[in-house]
Amino acid sequence: MEIKIERVLKDMENIVAFTKTPGKGCTRFSFSSEDQQARDYLLAEIKKMDLVLTVDGFGNIRARYGGEELNDLPILIGSHIDTVANGGKYDGLIGVLAALEIIRVLKEENAELIRPVELIIFSEEEGSNFGITMLGSKVLTGKYSLNELKSIKNGDGKSVYDVVKDFGLAIDNVENEVLRKHEVDSMIELHIEQGAVLETEKKSIGIVQAIAGMKTYRVTLEGESNHAGTTPMNLRSDPLVGASLVIAHLQSVVKDSPLPTTVATAGKITCEPNLPNVIPQKVEFYIDARDVEMEGIDFVTKELFQKVNEVCKVHSLKCHIELVGKSDSKQLSPRIRKILEQEAIKNGLDYKVMNSGAVHDAALMSDVTDVGMIFIPSIKGKSHCPEEFSKLEDIKDGCQLLLHAVEALAVKKNVIHELQNR
Ligand SMILES: [Zn+2]
Known part of the structure; x- marks a missing residue:
């Protein structure tokens, strides 16, 4: 036919x-x-x-x-x-x-x-x-x-x-x-x-x-807003720098992750205040992790939590990670x-x-x-x-x-x- x-x-x-x-x-x-x-x-x-x-x-x-x-x-x-x-x-x-x-x-x-x-x-x-x-x-x-x-x-x-x-x-x-x-x-x-x-x-x-299944996390990092000109680099707690380190880390580890099917994406960043000459107070972003194997999603989750904790220690930030969406593979x-x-x-x-x-x-x-x-x-x-x-x-x-x-x-x-x- x-x-x-x-x-x-x-x-x-x-x-x-x-x-x-x-x-x-x-x-x-x-x-x-x-x-x-x-x-x-x-x-x-x-x-x-x-x-x-x-x-x-x-x-x-x-x-x-x-x-x-x-x-x-x-x-x-x-x-x-x-x-x-x-x-x-x-x-x-x-x-x-x-x-x-x-x-x-x-x-x-x-x-x-x-x-x-x-x-x-x-x-x-x-x-x-x-x-x-x-x-x-x-x-x-x-x-x-x-x-x-x-x-x-x-x-x-x-x-x-x-x-x-x-x-x-x-x-x-x-x-x-x-x-x-x-x-x-x-x-x-x-x-x-x-x-x-x-x-x-x-x-x-x-x-x-x-x-593929997925998990979506909302990550909030809080630091201290301050003057871009008068605050020395070693006295800053900048959540936007923290966010960028987390995002860059996930990109590189997931690229070489144990499973070739794992993908992770950062998106929807909000930055407060969002100004050219002020160290921000708070940054919120989302991480979308997907894989046909749950192990792949678990791998992204583990790396996300570890890196956020590490970055928060080094940069004196407060963090909150929340699972906001989930579907099974x-x-x-x-x-x-x-x-x-x-x-x-x-x-x-x-x-x-x-x-x-x-x-x-x-x-x-x-x-x-x-x-x-x-x-x-x-x-x-x-x-x-x-x-x-x-x-x-x-x-x-x-x-x-x-x-x-x-x-x-x-x-x-x-x-x-x-x-x-x-
Ligand atoms: Zn369709």
Whole structure:
């Protein structure tokens, strides 16, 4: 079976037009009027195919093909349609449109299924409204109670509960709609890589084996504010110097850390007072540590605490380190990865088994089912910006591999064929 790439591109062109910032990238936040336009478009396409549609109380869309007479658990394919402010065309959307096209093809070919195939579209993946990423898949997998959704607010002080309710969704139902373990067979997400590994290695496909976990620390260093001209160097306690020593230390030790997958990033520095001729009083910065192995994150944590303590002694500073965010690394399903690899080999695709440094809805779904992920190259690794770009032939390869994996998991003659090959 083959996808028709021109239909995927047409869908993309139509949905990309729903942006709050024409000419300045895609701005399509969940629960906005642009989101509503994109949903209307997709729901119309789903209607044309007569799929079994459910929209849960958080706006996650599921559209099932071949369900009525099959008792087997469905395979979910899809991603998200929301964006960051001034984002790109491909992030999320490509995975949704690939899934939509695959169901079109299955239907046109009258594929005889052994299990249903479902398009899934997650709400609010980017965290654009409330600063919490993957909120749709978190709600779907039961990570938030209704009460918590009432207490989380956006920049205008409006709660998740009220925003979602005002969008016309039955948010009061979400606790009854949680997806439990073993309610679906598997889930596969096609996504752009958002990094430059595949392009650099000239591969058209990435098959993800693990998604990195992360810890975010807020570090506060306090010293003594004083005159830049009259305070001798040996009488200073300068928190900005302390911060720079910590940041430089982490950069160099993590570069040579025991695991090649560990990364650490310093960001969001605030300095008080922030003046050209005054030694600052207080500096606050964040350290974001990520790895697919928790040992890597623990390594950054240990180095951070040791270096901060050392610097505080030498420079007479006070320090406070607080863990402000955390997510666990996730191993994806070996069963699904094996199918993806088999199908990539069979179809002559040059692929790389790799990790994902970014977190995706697939990571949350891996708590409840077998999950696989396909990456396609992002040119220059750019994402979350209007320059985000993936080549047509790579998009086609990614869609095609997803289709082959769905065939191997759900289409009768392919599944039997798979069994014979074992
Ligand atoms: Zn995404």
